[in-house]
Amino acid sequence: MKIVGVYLAAGNSTRMGTHKLALPIGTMSLGSLALETALKSPLDEVYVIIKDTDDMEWIPSHMKAHAKCSIIQCPTSNEGLSESLRYGIQHxxxxxxxxxxxxxxxQPFITVQMLSEMITCMSEKPPCKFVATTSExxxxxxxxxxxxxxxxLLKLHGDKGARAILQSDFLQQGTFLNCNDKRLVFDIDTREDYETLKVLE
Known part of the structure; x- marks a missing residue:
C-alpha cells in the first residue's frame, strides 16, 4: 500500500502578519518541524505544497534533497485552502x-507515532475510507x-479544507483516532499562538 503525505504549506499567514513558516523555533523554522516528522515517518513520499512566490528558505537544504520530498508550487493558492489540497491530491x-x-x-508537534498509527490503521482495514484525528x-x-x-476531495473549492467532507455521510465510513494530548495537534495562526509555541517547545 502506497501512502503519501500532502504537506499543506501554501497559506497566506494573514493572521500572523508575516510568513509564519519561516519563524524560528530553536534552531529550526516553524514549517520545517512537522516536515521533518513526515520525512521520518513510514510515508512513501511527501508532497510539500507551497505558493509559487515562496522562496523556500524555511525548508532546510537536506529536507529539499530528501528522497521522499517533492516540492510542488501551487500558482492558484490565493484562491483558497482547497486549491493547494487539490494540487496534492492530483499529484x-x-x-x-x-x-x-x-x-x-x-502543526509542529505532530509525531511519527501518530502518523504511523494512522497508516497502520488503514492498512489493517482496507474498506476504510479515512482515518481522522480527533481532539476533544x-x-x-x-x-x-x-x-x-x-x-x-477534488470537488472542494474555496477555503474548504478536507475536514469539510467529513461532515456528511462519510462519517460512518472511516475510523477516528483520539489524541489525548491537545498540544500534539496545536496549530499556529497568530502571534499569541507563536508565543505559546515558544513556551511549549
Missing amino acids: AREHLADGVLVMLAD QAITPPVLFSSSMYPD
Missing part, C-alpha cells in the same frame, strides 16, 4: 498512491484518506 492520483495523509505545516471530540488534521475519496 497523488497521478502517482498511483493508495492513500493521502493530509498534514498542516503549522473535534476532527482535526492530520487526516488520512483512501484513494476512493480522491474524486470527492
Whole structure:
C-alpha cells in the first residue's frame, strides 16, 4: 500500500502578519518541524505544497534533497485552502498512491507515532475510507484518506479544507483516532499562538 503525505504549506499567514513558516523555533523554522516528522515517518513520499512566490528558505537544504520530498508550487493558492489540497491530491492520483495523509505545516508537534498509527490503521482495514484525528471530540488534521475519496476531495473549492467532507455521510465510513494530548495537534495562526509555541517547545 502506497501512502503519501500532502504537506499543506501554501497559506497566506494573514493572521500572523508575516510568513509564519519561516519563524524560528530553536534552531529550526516553524514549517520545517512537522516536515521533518513526515520525512521520518513510514510515508512513501511527501508532497510539500507551497505558493509559487515562496522562496523556500524555511525548508532546510537536506529536507529539499530528501528522497521522499517533492516540492510542488501551487500558482492558484490565493484562491483558497482547497486549491493547494487539490494540487496534492492530483499529484497523488497521478502517482498511483493508495492513500493521502493530509498534514498542516503549522502543526509542529505532530509525531511519527501518530502518523504511523494512522497508516497502520488503514492498512489493517482496507474498506476504510479515512482515518481522522480527533481532539476533544473535534476532527482535526492530520487526516488520512483512501484513494476512493480522491474524486470527492477534488470537488472542494474555496477555503474548504478536507475536514469539510467529513461532515456528511462519510462519517460512518472511516475510523477516528483520539489524541489525548491537545498540544500534539496545536496549530499556529497568530502571534499569541507563536508565543505559546515558544513556551511549549
